[in-house]
Amino acid sequence: MSQSWHLQIIWQTGKLFIDRAKSGVEALQTQRVFVSDFIYEMDLAYAAADLVVSRAGALSVSELCLAAKPSILVPLPTAAEDHQTQNAMALVNTNAAWIVKDVESREKLIDKVIELAENQQVMSQLSKNIHQLGKPNAGQEIAAEVLKLV
DSSP, rough: OOOTTOOEEEEOOOOOHHHHHHHHHHHOOOOOOOOOOOOOOOOHHHHHOSEEEOOOOOOHHHHHHHHTOEEEOOOTSGGGGGEEEEHHHHTTTTTEEEOOOOGGHHHHHHHHHHHHHOOHHHHHHHHHHHOOOHOOHHHHHHHHHHHHHH
């Protein structure tokens, strides 16, 4: 990573990890990491992000598609029927996201973030590809189908 370039991080931890995350960030003595247990205005976080590291739940994947954000997905290994890995692989297989397995995240995730952040061409391609998977009118389409059935 070039010496003049720095990452800023918005980190949503969940309630179980907020205290530990805040302690870790305080120890770093940096202003470049914002830590919160929950982000209420996710649209603003996506707008601020150049790239996103996320679990791969259906809602998160849908939001990433609509936000057209290059992403590294870390599927939750305990998700029912490993559906988050399936969600992630649907994007990976269309060159719309990268994946890092949860069990490998301590060793590989930071390097992958830096690798992606330093490659604007790959970020642009991921952004383009993930955006093509978005369904901005999904709500209206589902409602129309329901009305047809009624």
